[in-house]
Amino acid sequence: MQCDSTHRVEQPAFGEAVFDLVRRTACELPADVEAALKRAHDEEELDSTARTILALFLENMALAREKQAPLCQDTGMPLFFVRLPPGLSHRALRRVCEEAVARATREEYLRHNAVDPVTGRNSGNNVGKGFPGVFFEEWDDDAISVALMLKGGGSENVGRQYSLPDDVLEAGRDLEGIRRVVLNAVRRAEGKGCPPGILGVCIGADRGSGYVHSKHQLLRRLDDVNPDPVLAQLEDRILREANTLGIGPLGLGGKTTLLGVKIGALHRVPASYFVTVTYMCWEHRRREIRIEADGAWRFTG
Numbered sequence: 001m002q003c004d005s006t007h008r009v010e011q012p013a014f015g016e017a018v019f020d021l022v023r024r025t026a027c028e029l030p031a032d033v034e035a036a037l038k039r040a041h042d043e044e045e046l047d048s049t050a051r052t053i054l055a056l057f058l059e060n061m062a063l064a065r066e067k068q069a070p071l072c073q074d075t076g077m078p079l080f081f082v083r084l085p086p087g088l089s090h091r092a093l094r095r096v097c098e099e100a101v102a103r104a105t106r107e108e109y110l111r112h113n114a115v116d117p118v119t120g121r122n123s124g125n126n127v128g129k130g131f132p133g134v135f136f137e138e139w140d141d142d143a144i145s146v147a148l149m150l151k152g153g154g155s156e157n158v159g160r161q162y163s164l165p166d167d168v169l170e171a172g173r174d175l176e177g178i179r180r181v182v183l184n185a186v187r188r189a190e191g192k193g194c195p196p197g198i199l200g201v202c203i204g205a206d207r208g209s210g211y212v213h214s215k216h217q218l219l220r221r222l223d224d225v226n227p228d229p230v231l232a233q234l235e236d237r238i239l240r241e242a243n244t245l246g247i248g249p250l251g252l253g254g255k256t257t258l259l260g261v262k263i264g265a266l267h268r269v270p271a272s273y274f275v276t277v278t279y280m281c282w283e284h285r286r287r288e289i290r291i292e293a294d295g296a297w298r299f300t301g
Helices: 002-009 012-027 031-043 049-067 090-106 175-189 207-217 229-242
Strands: 077-084 133-138 144-151 160-163 197-204 258-266 274-280 286-291 297-299
Touching: 002 090, 012 090, 012 144, 012 286, 012 297, 031 049, 031 258, 077 090, 090 133, 160 175, 160 207, 175 197, 175 229, 175 274, 197 207, 207 258, 207 274, 229 258
Parallel strands: 077 133, 197 258
Antiparallel strands: 077 144, 144 286, 160 274, 197 274, 286 297
16 A cells, blocks of 8 residues: 555656645635735725735735735745645655755745755755655545645744743633733734734643644634634634734734634643744735545645
8 A cells, every 4th residue: 555655646746736736825825814804904994004004915915826926035934734544655745845845946936945054054945954844644535635834934933932820921821811921922023923913822732742733723714713612712802802902014003913813722731831822924825735546636725
């Protein structure tokens, strides 16, 4: 089975599908993100700075789609989230993702972003140690799902992790404490990270898995509803309250500071209670494809 599966991954059509995922993610925002930005534009005051900024965002989106050019000069770090059937080679899949990223860099859909932190050298093709990020999960399906998120550096810099209780913020190990620290992360980001932003939040876990799970939350559609009613209420409350802070687009004031809040929870050890916040900029570049066992593929998100 492993030989057949690996051969399947190495077929040219498979690599073409993953390359197209990279290209389209860099150039086109998902429909739910575009719809949220349009609603935000319409809700801002006429002739306001916020409305003008959002109008420019919408114009930028239209031009990028028309010209098939990157939405932003910071094309970010590619993060692949792969769900696959048992027996498929992770190494072969990682190689396909790396080759798709390198090709997208050559064809100028991605900027050269992979920098060695010790030498300061840029790899020149967006491939390096741990770059791009590729995360795997097995599932009971013959198809392969590949979701991609391009995570810009500016938004990544304003992510936060809190350890509760937090005496300074008077945040305990409860829903109120979570609310306090997440809103604190929004206040501390202010105009950095290119708001209006989208938050991916993980409650619990350890420090490392908390950041990964918070990024997983950003794969959810903006218009979905959390299956946990408690978390759904918390998401809604934080979103409403964040949008009363007046930070607004690019931090220049307005009604729209966040476009969405997505919260997940993982079990923790008794001694630790982490709340991890990953911040995504308004250009929430994510896409997903499904590749069937016969090689046919389609975008699913």
